[in-house]
Amino acid sequence: MRALACALDEIVPPSSDGRLPGAGEAGLAEALAAQPDLRPALLEGLALLDELARGRGAGGFVDLAPGDHRAVLEETVERAPGFLPGITAQTFVAYYQVPRVRETLDLQTRPPYPEGYAVEPTDFSILDPVRARERFYRER
Amino acid sequence: MADEPVDVLIIGAGASGAAVAWSLADTRMDILCLEQGDWMNPAEYPSTGDDWELRSQTDFALSPNARGRVTDYPVNDTESPISISNFNAVGGSTVLYAGHFPRLKPSDFRTRSLDGVGDDWPIDYATLEPYWAENDRMMGVAGLAGDPAYPPKEVPLPPVPLGKLGETVARGFNELGWHWWPSDSAIATREYQGRAPCINLGPCLTGCAQGAKGSTDVTYWPLAERNGVRLATRCRVREILVGDDDMAKGVIYHDAEGREHRQLAEIVILACNGVGTPRLLLNSASSRFPDGLANRSGLVGKNLMFHPYGMVLGLFDERLNGHQGPVGCGIWSHQFYETDPGRGFVRGYSFEMTRGFGPVTTALWGFLNGRLPRGAGHHEAYAALSDRLAGLLAICEDLPEPENRVTLDPELKDSDGIPAPRIRYRLSENSQRMLEHGTARASEVLKAAGARETFVEAPLGMAGWHLMGTCRMGRDPERSVVNEWGRSHDVKNLFIVDGSLFVTSGGVNPTSTIQALALYVADRIKKNLGNLFD
Numbered sequence: 001m002r003a004l005a006c007a008l009d010e011i012v013p014p015s016s017d018g019r020l021p022g023a024g025e026a027g028l029a030e031a032l033a034a035q036p037d038l039r040p041a042l043l044e045g046l047a048l049l050d051e052l053a054r055g056r057g058a059g060g061f062v063d064l065a066p067g068d069h070r071a072v073l074e075e076t077v078e079r080a081p082g083f084l085p086g087i088t089a090q091t092f093v094a095y096y097q098v099p100r101v102r103e104t105l106d107l108q109t110r111p112p113y114p115e116g117y118a119v120e121p122t123d124f125s126i127l128d129p130v131r132a133r134e135r136f137y138r139e140r
Numbered sequence: 141m142a143d144e145p146v147d148v149l150i151i152g153a154g155a156s157g158a159a160v161a162w163s164l165a166d167t168r169m170d171i172l173c174l175e176q177g178d179w180m181n182p183a184e185y186p187s188t189g190d191d192w193e194l195r196s197q198t199d200f201a202l203s204p205n206a207r208g209r210v211t212d213y214p215v216n217d218t219e220s221p222i223s224i225s226n227f228n229a230v231g232g233s234t235v236l237y238a239g240h241f242p243r244l245k246p247s248d249f250r251t252r253s254l255d256g257v258g259d260d261w262p263i264d265y266a267t268l269e270p271y272w273a274e275n276d277r278m279m280g281v282a283g284l285a286g287d288p289a290y291p292p293k294e295v296p297l298p299p300v301p302l303g304k305l306g307e308t309v310a311r312g313f314n315e316l317g318w319h320w321w322p323s324d325s326a327i328a329t330r331e332y333q334g335r336a337p338c339i340n341l342g343p344c345l346t347g348c349a350q351g352a353k354g355s356t357d358v359t360y361w362p363l364a365e366r367n368g369v370r371l372a373t374r375c376r377v378r379e380i381l382v383g384d385d386d387m388a389k390g391v392i393y394h395d396a397e398g399r400e401h402r403q404l405a406e407i408v409i410l411a412c413n414g415v416g417t418p419r420l421l422l423n424s425a426s427s428r429f430p431d432g433l434a435n436r437s438g439l440v441g442k443n444l445m446f447h448p449y450g451m452v453l454g455l456f457d458e459r460l461n462g463h464q465g466p467v468g469c470g471i472w473s474h475q476f477y478e479t480d481p482g483r484g485f486v487r488g489y490s491f492e493m494t495r496g497f498g499p500v501t502t503a504l505w506g507f508l509n510g511r512l513p514r515g516a517g518h519h520e521a522y523a524a525l526s527d528r529l530a531g532l533l534a535i536c537e538d539l540p541e542p543e544n545r546v547t548l549d550p551e552l553k554d555s556d557g558i559p560a561p562r563i564r565y566r567l568s569e570n571s572q573r574m575l576e577h578g579t580a581r582a583s584e585v586l587k588a589a590g591a592r593e594t595f596v597e598a599p600l601g602m603a604g605w606h607l608m609g610t611c612r613m614g615r616d617p618e619r620s621v622v623n624e625w626g627r628s629h630d631v632k633n634l635f636i637v638d639g640s641l642f643v644t645s646g647g648v649n650p651t652s653t654i655q656a657l658a659l660y661v662a663d664r665i666k667k668n669l670g671n672l673f674d
């Protein structure tokens with residue numbers, strides 16, 4: 001799980017002002033690993049990350065020097081082309097559902113129903129130029 | 141199993157099936173509608189839960205193949221750049237539709253005479269006018285009278301508010317001096333006939349939890365049932381039976397457990413949409429109709445029209461409150477609707493504004509379009525996209541071409557073992573040029589409205605949601621499947637009322653016209669009851 005959290009923090013890192021967490025820090029590793037249809041691809045991808053890290057002399061992905069995680073993640077593309085795009089899409093989807101993230105970004109944290117949204121009534125004087133037009137469809 | 145015979149059997153409870161059922165209820169005949177889907181429960185629609193955006197990819201996906209509900213049938217659309225979108229339930233595809241509700245225009249009924257393409261309809265704008273008006277009242281249509289792009293008409297409810305996004309796009313049209321107008325929308329903008337008013341939830345394409353959108357499960361069906369029409373769900377019709385006299389006798393259908401039933405009827409009305417109806421007719425081949433029922437013209441399934449869509453998204457600097465309000469209802473423009481030979485294509489298109497994306501959809505769109513990186517720069521890129529996208533859709537008239545067609549797939553079957561439809565469709569040169577023109581003009585509008593960048597997708601691959609032309613109407617039995625009031629030329633007690641009837645597609649969303657046609661056919665049936673089969 002640590003390796004996955006570490007990979008997710010590379011995909012969505014914490015924001016530089018510290019207001020937004022990284023995806024790993026936001027607890028998404030557990031959430032993604034709990035999805036049965038994702039699990040096999042995740043396990044395979046994580047094994048590959050460890051193997052590539054060992055090739056660089058580290059004990060595993062988590063033990064890499066801070067600057068190397070990103071490079072190793074990108075290296076997976078050659079051997080498992082679907083892994084990184086797949087996990088990226090899943091991370092993005094999960095990240096923007098995290099209440100803390102949505103709150104910080106001033107995005108709604110509740111479902112649309114039942115409250116809905118108030119939309120200002122429109123001042124239709126904005127239509128005046130169109131109202132001034134002649135009819136322009138072909139009659140028959 | 142054989143069920144009690146009925147006077148009228150309607151197949152399909154969607155946009156057109158509901159309208160025809162309600163109208164025929166006046167006759168006090170014994171009317172039964174068989175629908176393969178269920179009643180939907182709005183309390184379970186995605187907008188009631190935190191995962192509202194995700195469910196548009198799963199149990200509320202637009203494609204029946206992605207959705208895969210037991211009530212769906214699969215469609216082989218691999219030979220089409222545009223895939224089929226529909227819904228199978230009481231309400232049919234109106235459960236998912238946006239409710240953008242334009243009518244066809246006078247010139248749409250005469251494309252052969254005016255522009256030398258397609259065919260003229262056997263009816264005209266004036267014929268449908270009273271039925272459009274009646275349908276607008278039944279569906280609860282919001283809008284504003286006075287649009288110079290249309291003959292004068294009344295609109296029952298006040299327009300959907302444009303919101304900041306809509307006003308921004310409207311200013312773009314004004315800047316260029318181009319036509320736009322608040323769309324006619326099948327959305328109750330105030331309480332209407334027992335329906336609660338729209339509260340701007342946003343995700344109309346996954347069903348309206350508020351019940352403000354005019355899907356026929358909340359408009360026509362409650363009234364039709366109250367007037368005595370019976371609606372049986374989870375009944376999937378496999379084939380229509382025909383006698384030696386070439387009259388339809390009834391149907392064979394499967395219930396929810398897959399059991400076979402035989403339902404006899406005096407009149408059979410097909411309302412299964414532009415794909416479901418030809419599929420059923422082709423599945424009803426017999427010794428008297430070896431090429432499919434009511435298909436002596438050979439035209440059943442041919443001339444499939446979609447409306448190729450060009451989608452242009454504009455990226456703005458300011459937030460637009462984009463996902464608040466009915467997603468597809470705001471503004472239309474008919475600036476480029478009528479033929480202008482100088483444009484390099486015949487016929488034309490309309491624009492429909494679309495509102496913005498929710499947070500998750502924004503992230504996915506950004507990822508798929510290379511606008512949202514991993515790692516460094518991610519947060520800045522998301523902030524630049526979030527709630528800053530507005531869209532215009534160019535809805536292009538699709539001309540009828542016999543090669544674009546629905547046939548039966550030799551292998552694919554639904555869960556009852558009934559052969560599934562197979563779609564073969566290619567974009568014509570004319571459509572291609574129209575799409576290019578439409579997306580270029582849409583980009584101009586969005587730029588004039590202040591967009592700093594635009595993104596184009598054309599044709600929009602998922603947009604096979606307007607299904608038309610596959611059992612066209614006409615006076616000549618050699619060149620049409622049904623007559624000028626929806627009765628099969630070959631089988632005199634068989635009627636069609638759905639989008640299959642369209643002779644040409646026009647360049648606007650079709651449902652208002654589909655339902656007006658259904659009401660018109662019902663009216664003709666009522667007027668001709670004494671000699672209906674002559």
Ligand SMILES: Cc1cc2nc3c(=O)[nH]c(=O)nc-3n(C[C@H](O)[C@H](O)[C@H](O)COP(=O)(O)OP(=O)(O)OC[C@H]3O[C@@H](n4cnc5c(N)ncnc54)[C@H](O)[C@@H]3O)c2cc1C
Nearest residue numbers: 152154155156176228232233238239240377413638649651
């Ligand atoms: C995502 C989406 C957005 C849309 N937006 C708009 C819009 O904004 N404006 C607009 O005008 N149109 C829109 N449409 C299109 C609109 O929904 C259709 O034009 C309209 O519903 C078609 O009406 P119909 O009666 O022809 O068929 P449908 O409404 O599709 O109904 C057909 C019914 O027949 C049933 N059926 C089929 N075969 C069988 C069988 N063998 N046995 C029993 N039952 C059967 C189906 O289950 C279904 O319920 C949209 C559609 C989609 C999917």
